[in-house]
Amino acid sequence: MRCLLPLLALCTVFAADVAPETGGPDPIPATGPGSRPLRIFLRSGPKSHGPGDHDHPAFLRDWLPLLKERGAQVEGGDVFPTAAQLAQTDVVIIHRQVGGNFKPEEREIIDAYAKRGGGFVVIHAGAVAGGGASDDYYRDLLGGSWRQKVTRWREGPMQLNFVDHDHAITKGVADFGMKDEIYYDLDMLPGIHALATAPTPKKKGDGFESQTQVWTYEKEGAQRAFVFIPGHTYVNFSRPDVQTLLLRGIAWAGRKPVETLEKK
Incomplete structure (x- = not known):
């Protein structure tokens, strides 16, 4: 038995030296030396509605270079992204008519992307x-x-009123009004985090019922989502307050500091 002890110790050391690593490489940090740019896929679509409204091609044309100028890696278009593309993507921006109308094979790609913690705007x-x-x-x-x-x-005319002024996405942005379009009586999960509401035509007491128009949603161990219901009228994307919210929301969904895409 005494003779076996050195041999067992040697085997233990050897096994430790040759055992494969199971943890994989260290994750790439969000900021600082060695960090990578935010990787974005912008899912666009054809224009719909009247002049100046639902101008998805204009958004694609203008926001691809805007995001690149802010340091992001961006690609996009009308075609649904491949699994290989989403494997190299941190945030998918969906700005198109009926953006959630996925084919079965597209849903499989979205599911895999969401399960690995992908972001949606x-x-x-x-x-x-x-x-x-x-x-x-x-x-x-x-x-x-x-x-x-x-x-x-x-x-x-609509009025966007913030209900969380301390969230990183909304901090410092004042309530504002603009001509756009609201959706109301949306189908909402209780786990969303409301950031802003707008009055709807539904009467409530002496006034009108407000409903959520901007929110975040996180599924533990999976996807993050930032949803911005306005965006009907294209000129509003030039507003500094709208741009700030979207740029911060994109960074947040991609698990980067919210100021990542703001002008330095």
């Missing part, structure tokens, strides 16, 4: 799916979405 009609089970799926992905035959809309 969804703007206006990007929060609409195709009805039925697709509405349930999209609600569960984003924390809330349009519900066919239930959700309503109102186009015209």
Whole structure:
């Protein structure tokens, strides 16, 4: 037995030297030396509605270079991203008509991306799916979405009122009004974090009921989502307050500091 002890010790050392690493490489830090740029895929679509509204091609044209100028790696277009593309993506921006109307094979790609902690930023009609089970799926992905035959809309002057002024995305941004479009009676999960609301046409007491228009949603161990319901009228994307919210929301969804894409 005494003779076996040195041999056992030697075997233990050897096994430790040759055992494969199971933890993988250290994660790339969000900031500082060795950090990588935020990787974004912008899912766009054809223009819909009248002049100046739902101008998805203009958003793609203007925001691809804007995001690149802020240091992000960006690609995008009307075509659905491949699994290989999303494997190299931190944030998917969805700004297109019926943005959640995924084919079965597309849903598989989205599921894999969400499960690994991918980020979603969804703007206006990007929060609409195709009805039925697709509405349930999209609600569960984003924390809330349009519900066919239930959700309503109102186009015209709107007022965005912040209900969380201390969140990193909204900090320092004042309530504001603009001509755009709200959605109300959305299908919302209780786990969303409301950032801003807007009055709806629904009467409540002596006034009108306010409902959430901007929110975040996190699923533990999986996706992050930032949803911005305004965005009907294209000129509003030039507003500094709207740009600030979107740029911060994109960074937040990508698990970067919210100031990552703001001008230095």
